[in-house]
Amino acid sequence: MNKKIINPEDATNIVKNSILKRRSKDSRLKLFGRVAIGLAVCFLLFLFYSIFTKGYPGFFQYYVTLDINFDRERIDPKGDLSDNSLFDGDASTIVNESLFSVVEPKGRKEKKLAKKIVSSGKDVRIAKMVKDDPSLFGTVTQVKFALDDDIDSFLRGYIKRETPESERRINDKVIGFIDKLNEEGRISYEFSDYILSGSASGNPEMAGIKGAFIGSILTLSVCLLIAFPLGVATAVYLEEIAKKNRITEIIEVNINNLAAVPSVVFGIMGLAIFISIFGMPRSIPLVGGMVLALMTLPTIIISSRAAIRAVPPSVRDAAYGIGASKLQVIFHHVIPLAMPGMLTGTIIGMAQALGETAPLLMIGMVAFIVDIPNSVLDPGTVLPVQIFMWADFAERMFIQKTSAAIIVLLGFLISMNALAVYLRKKLERRW
């Protein structure tokens, strides 16, 4: 029998019968989609859970409370509270004496061990206290000092009492001192005042991210100030002004290629151009920002061009038709309408730049810098590089500090994006 077009009744039946099959296909697809999203959410939650549970303790550390006799003669021998005078003072000894009075070490060797319990930043802390409040002089006040990182690790249980003495980083004598301090209730676990306000330090208990955080802000500001206007201007020129010819085509292809260039290459370029040829100093946020700007430019240009292309031609026609000049069309109509899209590209670019390590290693922002940068010309480092460095250190306590720094980096990223989304929403008027 020749196949002919099926008559309507049969067709209706066939469609009816096939509908169940189609429905089940639909629901299967839906199920797959849900499973995929569910998995993604699980991974994300797991990631956040592990980062936060690991990083959370990094914001806390163990302190010891000691009674300090603020003897002006000894702390501030010149009596003028100058850095010089405080440096000549004998604050460390006062702290040690107070400690000895509690743990009662016998002999030189034990005293030497006991001294190490308190972090080496003790004199700095006392100097800062008397500077802030000179009325402390002549009083005996309880002061909290950070414990050395090994003691901290012991108190957290990373160094175990059961481990044979020869294999531990702290010996039985020191454990005895700690027990004594504990008995007197002098040891406390508190929010660390170093993690957020400190800077790079070889002593993990005193290491903080403030320097890197400020460095990140400075570097990103430079990056944004260079990349955003330059990227938008390039996109506007290529889309609105330049004639479409071979040269613009080559430029376009190369911009797209640049977006795929590994970031470390931009670092090498920055090293070669900004540092070697222009002779700019190493390790400064200005150079870092410039290198990151080079890296983010292609992203911003590509997304800005897409945003400009998405501006309806009818708006351009309307503006031209009424006698607007090219510049007026661009500035009154094209850029305002394309701005949300441009900002989206900028957010993506900035997020990339924030997390970038490799190009900054090339220009020396990996240096060990204790001072917090005050301007883009002061040597500094950035959060991801700080994390990279800490992850490389041997001390146990740096693991927590690393995780804590990651949390801060994530927080920075999220708040930056939130700000950008807010700005975009504000600019975006769907009329």
Add this chain to the structure above:
Amino acid sequence: MNSKKNDLKSLELTVGDVFSKNARLKARNVNVFYGENKAIDNVTIDIGSKEVISFIGPSGCGKSTFLRCFNRMNDTIDSCVIQGEITIDEENIYDKKIDVVPLRARIGMVFQKPNPFPKSIYDNVAYGPRIHGLSDNKEHLDNIVEEALKRAGLWKEVSDRLSSPGTGLSGGQQQRLCIARAIAVSPEVILMDEPCSALDPIATAKIEELIHELGNEYSIVIVTHSMQQAARVSKRTAYFHLGKLIEVGKTKEIFTSPKHNQTEAYISGKIG
């Protein structure tokens, strides 16, 4: 009138009266190319002062392309080349000395799809006067906006919501807003490219009435697909076919007694 010979040459092609006594716009032997493609073939026509003329013809006949030559909107298309001469008040608009910005202020345009700016109703109308510096102060600008909206027959409907978005209006209102926007810069000529093709019959009727009224103030060139519309709004009609201007004449005559057989075929619905 650069050469009589050329005029005669085009007369051979076009039936009817291409010339006008008080011509404001004159097109002489205009050819338009899109790359290799010839879109307009040797068209000569006058457009009179305060005259409503409609361009009719089948899709793709070049009537919109020709319309866009008058305010040089084709300039934005790179591949588009225009030959011949178009003058406004005896001034060649394709002269190198002529700046398109003031030209487009003199020759306004209304597009096929209503295209208000994504701004408020007020800003839509005020945009032209603002960029051309036509108002002395805020009060003057307010007056211009009010006047333009009144002439476009939109004032009553929007006077209480001038700051609401122009894109929130209905299609017909949007198109009248676009007309108001064009009027606000006080043009001499208004070009309309199928202004009613996206509108319903009621909105169309309003626009047609408006065109009729505006015909007393401005020269209006309207491109339309609808022969009825051409018959209703215009005094003169030009029929285009495949890039050529076939026939020009009084609207009545074109629709009742076309001289060219192609025009007749189109009018009677055989082509198009």
